[in-house]
Amino acid sequence: xxxxxxxPRHLVRRRGQEARLRCSxxxxxxxxxxxxxxxxxxxxxxxxxxxxxxxxxxxxxxxxFSAEFPKEGPSILRIxxxxxxxxxxxxxxxxxxxxxTEAFFGQGTRLTVV
Amino acid sequence: KNxxxxxxxxxxxxxxxxxxxxxxxxxxxxALHWLQQHPGGGIVSLFMLSSGKKKHGRLIATINxxxxxxxxxxxxxxxxxxxxxxxxxxxxxxxxxxxxxxFGKGTHLIIQP
Numbered sequence: 001x002x003x004x005x006x007x008p009r010h011l012v013r014r015r016g017q018e019a020r021l022r023c024s025x026x027x028x029x030x031x032x033x034x035x036x037x038x039x040x041x042x043x044x045x046x047x048x049x050x051x052x053x054x055x056x057x058x059x060x061x062x063x064x065f066s067a068e069f070p071k072e073g074p075s076i077l078r079i080x081x082x083x084x085x086x087x088x089x090x091x092x093x094x095x096x097x098x099x100x101t102e103a104f105f106g107q108g109t110r111l112t113v114v
Numbered sequence: 115k116n117x118x119x120x121x122x123x124x125x126x127x128x129x130x131x132x133x134x135x136x137x138x139x140x141x142x143x144x145a146l147h148w149l150q151q152h153p154g155g156g157i158v159s160l161f162m163l164s165s166g167k168k169k170h171g172r173l174i175a176t177i178n179x180x181x182x183x184x185x186x187x188x189x190x191x192x193x194x195x196x197x198x199x200x201x202x203x204x205x206x207x208x209x210x211x212x213x214x215x216x217f218g219k220g221t222h223l224i225i226q227p
């Protein structure tokens with residue numbers, strides 16, 4: 001059973017381009033969470049999704065950021081018109097459909113905006 | 115909304131020393147997580163606990179639900195334990211446990227040989 005898979009591991013984008021970050025949860029996991037870790041800062045919650053539904057997006061910036069978790073395929077975090085301040089590590093985590101379970105994290109995608 | 119405080123922020127110790135990292139949170143929780151992150155690396159879940167104590171190798175985690183406090187201990191510390199240790203609790207206590215997490219700022223641990 002592979003762990004949470006994120007790709008790419010490193011992504012470089014020029015200002016104004018779009019960044020697409022992918023997360024494949026562990027097999028059997030239907031809950032996906034995205035977190036952002038800015039340089040020298042702690043992890044912050046962005047969004048919580050279940051298949052085809054956004055459950056909580058209270059941590060996601062209102063502009064330029066969107067997330068989806070389609071019926072088939074990985075979860076995607078999309079950042080449009082990237083700016084230097086978007087440079088960060090973006091982590092995905094997944095959990096199964098029951099409460100109080102361990103958090104399983106991916107290796108993260110390190111986005112650099114130049 | 116839950117708030118998490120960790121201490122110390124930075125800790126340097128000699129190999130073999132007993133290490134304690136503390137975590138306090140503001141709102142009742144269903145479970146607390148201890149995570150480990152190496153520089154530039156991914157995040158590994160060490161423990162998830164909702165009561166009492168758990169042990170895995172040289173790592174021990176305890177939690178006091180009434181006092182809203184948890185500790186992570188490392189016995190016989192080794193340079194390979196050098197990492198950032200992060201405490202996390204559910205963002206909003208709903209009792210369901212499927213919420214996103216909120217995190218402490220992390221404890222940067224360095225174990226010198």
